[in-house]
Amino acid sequence: MENYSELVTKQRQFLKTGKTKDVSFRIQALQDLRKLIRTNEKEIMSALKKDLNKSEFDSYITEIGIVLEEIRFTLKHVRKWAKPRKVKTGIAQIGSKSYIYPEPYGVTLIISPWNYPFQLAIAPLIGAVAAGNCAMLKPSELTPETSKLLAVLISQTFPEEYITVVEGAVETSQALLQENFDYIFFTGSVSIGKVIMEAAAKNLTPVTLELGGKSPCIVHEDANLKLAAKRLAWGKFLNAGQTCVAPDYLYVHRGVKNEFLKEFVSVINELYSDNVFNSGTFTKIVSERHFNRLVGFISDGNVYYGGNDDLGSLTIEPTILDKISWKDSIMQEEIFGPILPVLDYDDAEEMVEKIIARPKPLALYLFSESSEFQASILNQISFGGGCINDTVYHLSSPYLPFGGVGESGIGAYHGKGSFDVFSHEKSILKQTTSFDLPFRYPNRKNALKQIKRFIK
Incomplete structure (x- = not known):
């Protein structure tokens, strides 16, 4: 197992120079990052x-x-955020002034x-840079071409003591987690998130777990x-369902179920063609x-639509169960693929009870024209974030913090939210020296009586 302590030490030494605390330095780094993306x-x-x-x-x-x-x-707002x-x-x-100073974790x-x-x-790197941190980025080994390209582009643009990419498999992540970082930001599965949190706890390292x-x-x-139908098909089958906020299952009112599913099938064919194996564009x-x-x-339930797959191209067509x-079994874990199980309901309260009996989801999507029903769902179910009459789109707004x-x-x-x-x-x-409140001290006569006049 490789040791990354030398690299961490280099970044700590770079932090000590104070360069990353200069907002102009951060802005230049963000501009360089933007140029890197546009050029490549x-x-x-x-x-x-x-x-x-x-x-x-x-x-x-x-x-x-x-x-x-x-x-x-971020470029538009970072100077204000950093002040x-x-x-x-x-x-x-009384007599003092209060301030909050944002500072990088390290x-x-x-x-x-x-x-x-x-x-x-x-995306998280943007927040780390804007806030004045150094960063070590570990991409996934399951997408080796993107990982390799990230490593090359970042090394060509930034010195490793500031921002660096560390490639590798599980062993690399394990080795990195042995180091004492000031902050860990992880995006991935619940099971690995627990491993990350356990490793961070050894050094009381704060974490974000997406x-x-x-x-x-x-x-x-x-x-x-x-x-x-159109917005659900887009949100569900985008990236072949391999999206953390993809609609995982559908609860449709029994009164409109048949009509909705017909519309749903029609729009799947419209958006993705009736043969994704021939189109060559489906993720x-x-x-x-x-x-x-x-x-x-x-094999769970009945295949209402789709159900075909091709191992050679690792493709599964949009499927409705x-x-x-x-x-x-499909309801026991996150699907993370282009398969949508369908449940129906008559009783909304019973449907809500089924949802809240499970772990709190990252997202929830509701299609309804009733403001009362919308309010009822939002008030009763705890979840990370979501949309009313749309799917996934909340992710794209810089004004909406995203998390679980x-x-x-x-x-x-x-x-x-990324800066924060x-x-x-x-x-x-910052306390004044123009005067001193005598009753704050214990040897002052009637001090308690005077304090109680302020605090009631």
């Missing part, structure tokens, strides 16, 4: 095509475009996943079925192990 757009798309068979359209909107927008937003900000002072601290470790191997590596879970989609009886499953796991789910129960709750994650990022998650807020009280 074709190479990034090529790597994503080799790793996951992503089309240029999907690569741009879900990997490249989204991080360029994140950089643009100490004055806050109110309580009456008990040397950070970012472990990114394979499903969006470029976006989910660069995990997953079974995110429900609810189509109520009053929903706009055509739009619901493949990342590995044979994941492929076999997903194919095993197709009907007659599903909570006892089926409970088993679906710890912490949130995007926009200012990589910053420690240092609280400072």
Whole structure:
């Protein structure tokens, strides 16, 4: 197992120079990162095509475009975010002024996943850089072309004592976790998230864990079925369902189920063609192990649509499973593939009880025209974030912090949230020397009586 202590030490020494605390330095680094992306757009798309068979359209909107927008937003606001900000002072601290100073944690470790191997590596890096940290980035070995390209591009743009990419498999992650980082940012599965948190606990290292879970989609009886079908198909089958916030299962009102499923099939054919094996543009499953796991789910319930697969190309067509129960294997874990199990309901309260009996999901999507029903669902079910009458789209807004709750994650990022998650807020009280309040001291006569006049 390789030792990365020398690299961590180099980054700590670079931090001591104070360069990363200079906001102008951070801005230049973000501009360099943006230039890196723009200049190598074709190479990034090529790597994503080799790793996951992503089309240029999907690569741009879900990997490249989204991080360029994140950089643009961060560059616009980072000077303001980095400034100490004055806050109110309580009456008990009369004479003083209160401030919050954002400061970088220090040397950070970012472990990114394979499903969006470029976006989910660069997006947290933007926050780490904006907040003034050094960063070590560990991409997934399951997408080797993107990992290799990241390593080359980052090394050509930044010195390793500032930002570096460490390639490798599980052993590399294990070795990195032996080091004492100031912050760890992990995106991936719940099971690995627990390993990360256990390793971080040894040094009391703060963490952000962007995990997953079974995110429900609810189509109520009053929903706009055509739009619901189109937006659900897009959100579910984007990246072949290999999205942490993809709708994991569908709860559809029994009164509109048949009509909705007909619309759903129609729009799948419209968006992805009726033969994804011939189109050559549908994202493949990342590995044979994941492929076999997903194919095993197709025997659950009844295949309403799809159900075909091709091991040679690691492709599974969009699949709808009907007659599903909570006892089926597909309902026991996050699917992370292009298979949508369908449950139906008449009683909304019973449906809600079924959802909240499970671990809190990363996302929830509701299609309904009723503001009362929307409010009821939002008030009763705890989840990371989501959409009303759409899917996945909340992820793209820099104004909406993205993260989970409970088993679906710890912490949130995007926009200012990315700056905040990589910053420690240092609280400072600046006291006057023009006068001194005598009753704060214990030897003052009637001190307690005077204090109680202020604190009631």
